[in-house]
Amino acid sequence: MSDNGSLVSVRDATKTFRRGSEEIRVLERLDLDVPEGEFLALMGPSGSGKSTLLNLIAGLDRPTDGSVTVAGERIDRLSRTKLAAWRARHVGLVFQFYNLLPVLTAERNVELPLLLTHLSRAQRKKHVDTALGVVGLTHRKGHYPRTLSGGEQQRVGIARGIVTDPTLLLADEPTGDLDRKSGDEILELLTALNREHNKTIVMVTHDPHAARRATRVLHMSEGKLSQEAAE
Amino acid sequence: MKFMRLIVAGFRRKKIRTVLTLLSIAVAFILFGLLAAIRQALSQGVDVAGADRLVVRHKVSIIQQLPGSYEADMEQIDGVSDATHSSWFGGIYQEPANFFPQFPVQPEEYLAMYPEFLLPEDQKQEWFRTRTAAVAGRATAERFGWSVGDKIPIQATAWTRNGGQKLWDFDLVGIYDGAEQGTDTTQFLFHYDYFDEARDFGQGSVGWYIVRVAEPDDAVRIATAIDGEFANSPAETKAETEGAFVQGFADQIGNIGAIIQAIVGAVFFTILLVAGNTMAQSVRERTGEFAVLKAVGFTDTHVLSLVLMEALAVAALGGFVGLGISWFIISLGDPTGGLLPIFYFPRKDMAVGVGLVIALGLLTGLLPALQARQLRIADALRRL
Structure with a gap:
């Protein structure tokens, strides 16, 4: 935990990118606190910096300036190797386009983060079965991604995200590639993970309908958190 | 060992490409074995x-x-x-x-x-x-x-x-x-x-x-x-x-050793380019997958090792099949019916063959492996 008791604490975070000679400021001295057990939705137009912020919290990128503290650890100071190990232990990621490995079955995709642990094969299988059970896909575990619907693939993605029981679940437009019905099922699942399993979730979305599932919604614009609205 | 499934799964990604690459490597090693036996035969057992x-x-x-x-x-x-x-x-x-x-x-x-x-x-x-x-x-x-x-x-x-x-x-x-x-x-x-x-x-x-x-x-x-x-x-x-x-x-x-070395050198240089290009292409196509692996916690070293192991596995599969086939053909005896009385696969050439298999795997995998290692997750995910 950070000093103020938040699970995630972003302080004075600035992120700039270079495009040729031009410097693009994506995040501008941003502060954010996410308490444990919260389901936070980050909304905003394309290019507003919400995915960049998510990447900073996930340890996929580093701020140009400022700090990112998760569960009491300054992750912006960790080396690449330590950061990778930290991600494996603390972060579950859900992507818009699922990003499953096409040559692996659903259960093997879910097992991927567990390959980095010291669990035995039997223990890994047990964890995978549990995760697939949570997302309701045990019966499809032997299927390859190409034989699954978009909603099912995203559920496999969520199972991969939660299989290590991470501190944080971070979802980048998890319903962005799905129809309304499948999207609702995914949101239902995320809500259940938050409410029943007390998972702290940060979700980036364009969709106000999706954002309404969150316990808190923040709006981003031009690299700043411009509006906060309790739902 | 638990990563082996991940490496083997890579072979199934583009089956025809994998088979053709394995065949080209196998043919190169068949040629290597046969030329080694012929060189030995033509030198009439100097050794x-x-x-x-x-x-x-x-x-x-x-x-x-x-x-x-x-x-x-x-x-x-x-x-x-x-x-x-x-x-x-x-x-x-x-x-x-x-x-x-x-x-x-x-x-x-x-x-x-x-x-x-x-x-x-x-x-x-x-x-x-x-x-x-x-x-x-x-x-x-x-x-x-x-x-x-x-x-x-x-x-x-x-x-x-x-x-x-x-x-x-x-x-x-x-x-x-x-x-x-x-x-x-x-x-x-x-x-x-x-x-x-x-x-x-x-x-x-x-x-x-x-x-x-x-x-x-x-x-x-x-x-x-x-x-x-x-x-x-x-x-x-x-x-x-x-x-x-x-x-x-x-x-x-003629200088049989030099002639055969030149042939083998040309063959392996070509195979190095073919297999190296295939490996590089394969890794390029999987930029997103490597980014995902890193995102879920695989370190740079993990990814580097995975690519190198995959390249080594391709070289080993093709190479050892090729060496095995050449050994079998050579063990059938002199194919000329008497002109090459001493016709066998010399042990030292077999060892050189194994060395070439490893070298081929490392050389074809090194550059793509380094590229995969350097991959920045956020950039790669943004490109997906």
Whole structure:
């Protein structure tokens, strides 16, 4: 935990990118606190910096300036190797386009983060079965991604995200590639993970309908958190 | 081991590409194995030549005969422990295509000179006893389906007998095996005395001498001494180590080692480009997947190792299949039916083959592996 008791604490975070000679400021001295057990939705137009912020919290990128503290650890100071190990232990990621490995079955995709642990094969299988059970896909575990619907693939993605029981679940437009019905099922699942399993979730979305599932919604614009609205 | 499934799964991504890459690597290694065996065959076993044996031939050419009296003179030279002689017969068995070397020799001396020719004791004694007796190497006996007790008719091309007769009949009394992998088991050996008495010309002459030296390190001095002994005689000699003699034969065709190395080098350079390009393309196509692996916690080293292991696995699968096939083809024996009597896959070339497999895997995987290692997750995910 950070000093103020938040699970995630972003302080004075600035992120700039270079495009040729031009410097693009994506995040501008941003502060954010996410308490444990919260389901936070980050909304905003394309290019507003919400995915960049998510990447900073996930340890996929580093701020140009400022700090990112998760569960009491300054992750912006960790080396690449330590950061990778930290991600494996603390972060579950859900992507818009699922990003499953096409040559692996659903259960093997879910097992991927567990390959980095010291669990035995039997223990890994047990964890995978549990995760697939949570997302309701045990019966499809032997299927390859190409034989699954978009909603099912995203559920496999969520199972991969939660299989290590991470501190944080971070979802980048998890319903962005799905129809309304499948999207609702995914949101239902995320809500259940938050409410029943007390998972702290940060979700980036364009969709106000999706954002309404969150316990808190923040709006981003031009690299700043411009509006906060309790739902 | 738990990552093996991930590596093997990579093979299924583009099956046709994987199969074609494996085939190209396998073909390269088949070629490597066969060329190694051919090089060994064409050098006529330089590597297995006796280090303590000299070959003494006529200074002008090997086809010039030497007097039979030289043997006793050579045995008097300091450092010479033994000497015997052999001659080229050059006969035809049934038809000219059935080539194999035939030598009239002194049986006891010859077997003592070549202990790597293994002949059962009873067959040895029978050969010593019977003037028309002959022994054949296992390869030649099997090639023509001969067995002990057979009569072997050989038609002379030069050495006619008893006033122009071309046919020589021999009683096959033994079949010898080789003590080493590279021992020549294609020879057909018979009594020099029988040959010398019956031939129409050239009595008392021999083709060349084989001399055993007491100390191999002393070979050059003894060779010089032998040549000095017969200098300014009607039949001057050229003495050299057996290895140099065999190499001289091989060099008549050309620098076989260099030619074969050039071919193998060209083949492997091409394969390096083909397999390297395939690997690089495969990794490029999976940029997103590697980014996902890193995102879920795989370190840079994990990803580097995965790509290197995949490249090594492709090289190993193709390479070892290729080496295995070439070993099988070579083990079937001389494909020319007698022109390459020493035809085997030398162990050192097999080791070189294994080394090439590993080098190919590392070289084709290194650059893509480094690229995958350097991959920045956020950038790669943004490109998806």
